[in-house]
Amino acid sequence: MALGEQTDPAPAGRLINAEGDRTTRARIAILLLVGLYCVLCAISLGSGASDASLWDVVHDWLRPGGAGADVLSQRDRVIIQDIRLPRIVLGSLVGAALAVSGAVMQGLFRNPLADPGIVGVASGAGLGAITVIVLGGTVLGPVVGLLGIYALPLAAFCGGLATTMLLYRVATRRGQTSIATMLLAGIALAAMAGAFSGVLVYLADDQQLRDLTFWGLGSLAGSTWSKIWAAGPIIAAALLATPFLARGLDGMVLGEAAANHLGIPVQRVKNAAIVAVAAATGASVAVAGGIGFIGIVVPHLLRLTIGPEHRYLLPASALLGACLLLVADAISRMVVAPAELPIGIVTAAIGAPFFLWILLRQRGLLDL
């Protein structure tokens, strides 16, 4: 081609669409996720060890005391209302909390590898929870007595908050977060929390040991309404606060200085994000134990499909996180039925290879 003949070439490379606007796509995705979530709830409600089916449940609710009132036995009704329903509610809350915590933390650290489970926040929260489980009956008795059912989630929240703040302090210098430092500091913090937890486990009696082991693996098996009342408000508050962080987190992707130039009160956004992550992670860990990788898998998948804008990423993460945890819970109940696998094992089995895949894809981008 001779000089001067060149027309302005259409820019080569991948195009999302000509406008680069993924708003419509994000809205459709959120609607689809709402639908998927409803379907999964319905399936979970109608399936389990008891043979009460979804149809029976609906029938029973629609016509209480009517002609079909004896479709469900009293026992089935208890199973539905006090076993399956709380399990769905708690699973949804925990899944949403973990996924949103991951998304917020990744926005805060400007890196897709930041996840409360990986960088030690969950371990810190775990330490807080273990402290209450082991010492709650003795040394901390008065405090725990005063706080009642909130003692466990609050202790986990404090543990998570302390770890997140420490991590941010260590990994961030002059507004720049070093990813290598963050991951390594996360390992160190997790090890420290593990050491303290180890001491407490050593002090625990037999019953506490059993509790700790199952709790540590992560499980929704003990879902009760009282657990929901304990953790639900904390998780709900954290989740409802995150949409207000969306704009700030979007600005933060350019770095703290640039976010400040855009008019974002950076310090305030950071503080709020850290508290929200600690609250959501802490409360989840307190009621469901160590369920890993939801926070890294969910936001990553969503960024690939609807883009990284937090306005859509955060609500979509909450929905997909809840969906994923309901699925993982179903798997954990099915593979070794009638017994059940701790759900943490299922999420780790799915999530850990996924994490490696992200690492491989990112290799070269990270200067580790």
Add this chain to the structure above:
Amino acid sequence: MSIETRHLAVRIGRRAILSDVHLTAQPGQVTAIVGPNGSGKTTLLKALAGDLAFTGDIRINGVALTAMKPWQAAVHRAVLPQSTALSFPYTVREIVKLGLMSGRSGARDDETAQLPERALARVDLAGFAGRFYQELSGGEQQRVQLARVLCQVWRPVLDGRPRYLLLDEPVSSLDIKHQLIIMNIAAEFAAAGGGVIAILHDLNLTARFADHVAMMHHGSLVAAGPVAEVLTDNLVSDVFECRIRVSALPAGGMPFVLPQSAEI
């Protein structure tokens, strides 16, 4: 109405990076900050942008910078960093749109939706809106950031007050055509009543586009004034520590390419 510093000093640890800088950048002018590496140019710009703790006084249109909230400062000035790396797959449009976050672009409501495209067209990136930022070259990324910055202060004068562009080496990774495009944007912004403060390494671009030159050396402002007064043999030779003759033709007919002789 100007950006003005008095007795501006910045220390990092015990080291004085800037001392006693009196700089005035008038609206309607392109003010170029020049000087050798490590002379404090970037520190000066960062202090003006509000990134660094400083002593002394910085006033933007008469208001002390320290008294401004981030969102108030964002109305008065926009800042182009040297380079910006992202770790998430944003499209070009999504990045440019971040400039609209402060909500005071000054564009009419019916223009705002199209502003990212118009800003991209101005930096010669029309059609790039749907591309992934991370897949662009360094020079293209720099121009995307400029488009974002332009969105933030689209109208150079808002509510009767001039607004400012703070540009940290805006042309450092650009070819000559795009250097001219970007500098023309700066000149147009100034001509429309806004102010521009730009760190420039290229003294020829400075000579062509700057209305006012501030020369930094060892953390002090050693000269400030019109191009002809600052770019003199003695001053340039002293500050850049080599013998330089301004406006002298190279010996022996060696070719040279100057932005002064280029048009787009």
